[in-house]
Amino acid sequence: MKITMLGTGHAGVTECYNTCFVLEDHGEKMLVDGGGGNILLRQLKRAGIELHEIGSIFVTHKHLDHITGIFWILRRIHQSAKRDPSFRKICIYSHADVISILKTGYKMLLLSEDEEPDDVAFVTVSDGEQLQILGDQFTFFDVGSKRVCQYGFKAETLQGISLVCLGDEYLQAGGLPYAQNCTWLMHEAFCAEAEKDLYRPHRMNHSTVKDACENAKSVNAENLILYHTEDQRINERKQLYGDEAALYFGRRCIIPDDLETIDL
Ligand SMILES: [Zn+2]
Secondary structure, three states: OEEEEEEOEOOOOOOOOEOEEEEEEOOEEEEEOOOOOOHHHHHHHHOOOOHHHEEEEEOOOOOHHHHHHHHHHHHHHHHHHHHOOOOOOEEEEEOHHHHHHHHHHHHHHHOOOOOOOOOEEEEEOOOOOEEEEOOEEEEEEEOOOOOOOOEEEEEEOOOOOEEEEOOOOOOOOOOHHHHOOOOEEEEEOOEOHHHHHHHOHHHHOOOEHHHHHHHHHHOOOOEEEEEOEOOOOOOOHHHHHHHHHHHHOOOEEEOOOOOOEEEO
16 A cells, blocks of 8 residues: 655645545555545646546545645546546545535535536545545544544455544544554644644644654554645654654654655
């Protein structure tokens, strides 16, 4: 399994793109979240990923920095499907809130009155539901956000590698059973611990690098990926966050830049 990070920043960043990524396994690709806009199309292009290669999409929650980019994908899909009737139908997975917004938005913003959204399959997943995607087993779960309904997932490969994504929420009760002993944990980290008074991540229900590391350690995660960060330290964050992770996690911790790929 491979991850291509299309964006690594929080909602308000300007020096990188909002957090979203493409998962790839067995020659299939799934987009996870869309970031906040049309820059998603640029990031896909720069990553060398064609739209027709993406067979599925998962959206964690309805915040603008995660959902809005999906409308640009829907626009492209609709245009392509109109031109080429054999265009592969894309599957969008999420919980009921997000599916309702995407379906309504698709109809209202992109389709004419007599058109039906039949080039996209909108699939509502429930808490704990398991599905085979990319040839791997995905379990979707409610992360337990106090702000807005948000789902994460655990992907398990036949080789025994497990990847747990918590969206842009820190590890809470909803994610605990899934994150326990996982091979890879993707956890948000807004800023370095030393700069928490400057960025005040806890006010927004986000974590410092130290918090994320302690959470990863508490569930015995083997590897950690930190994302959804501030962007004022964009050039130093690998070093700065990496040093902090060495102190509080002590295992492999990756702080990816936009367009970086990670082989799991
Ligand atoms: Zn976010």
